[in-house]
Amino acid sequence: MLKGLVIGCGRVGSSIALQLHQEGWDVTVLDENEDALSRLGERWPGTFIVGHGMDVDVLRGAGIEDADAVVVATDGDNTNIVIGQVAQKRFDVRCVVVRVLDPARAKFYAERGLDIICPTRVSIDRLLDAARACAIPAAAKAENG
């Protein structure tokens, strides 16, 4: 069974944890706020640990040493980048995915070998595509008219 560690149990982290669990993963969720557990539904069958992802003892307790994948999605970009690098460089986790909202930092750290998802960048690109798609009928209309 694949082992996943999700750090940060907000909207994103909790959804990932629930989905991975449904797909048969053994999932551990880490959040510094106990109340975040409620995001995982009434009966979360996986493990939930209260603690900070910057604390290496907490990470070890959450099983980072034998995790197949670590998803870092707390609400702090810099916290995520640091935890992601700790998971990658200190604990040698092969698959580390990090959420970073700021496109500039996301680009820099992606170039340095961190696997980064930047929701802001994704939104910008999708919105741009949508706006460009509007230009196509407009251009056609201009041509016909």
Add this chain to the structure above:
Amino acid sequence: MYVIVAGGGKIGANVTRSLLRLGHEVTLIEQRRDRFERLEDEFEHQVQRGDATELYVLERAGIARPPDVVLALTGDDEDNMIIGQLAREKYGVPKVIGRVNDPRNQAHFDLLGISPTICTTSSVMALVEHEVPEHDLIRLLDLRRENLAIVEVQIDGASPSVGRSVETLALPEGARLISVMRGGHAEIAVGSTVLEAGDQVLAILEPGKEDELRRILLRR
């Protein structure tokens, strides 16, 4: 020289003031509006408002010149690590100094190559140990880049090393005695130096050799 200071709390503001007084060119970056406004009264155009972990804020402060030194002195360790990494690795700043707020984060600073660092808690603890010696082996200085530490050992009457010369002590590989302080005078420790009760011995060692050194000098 040109210095960028990130974080305008007590430490950052005082460091900025001191650097300016020494005639250096400084840009201070502070994120909080209330703090920024107070700092602006004093430092005028030499303080800028913004999040120093944002690239455009750093660039506005002139990080691409690059400055001679960047001081990451905010109250947030993650921010200080990111500022340090961006300064060094993206902009080629030759010297970065990072403030460690929580000593448990020291290992992360080391891992990310932010060095040197300054940690108030660790400094206070080192002073306490030095001034109120409860421990027989006190860590005086960590040479992180060299992976060495300098420690002080207090030799007492019960120590098995009393009356023995340094060359006859089976010191562990990776540990050497530097000096012996006796009666207010320090001498460089050489092979023929004989240890006496009351000596304060300085040693340099690789981290992890403390217990072996303690056993040989103190048998504890």
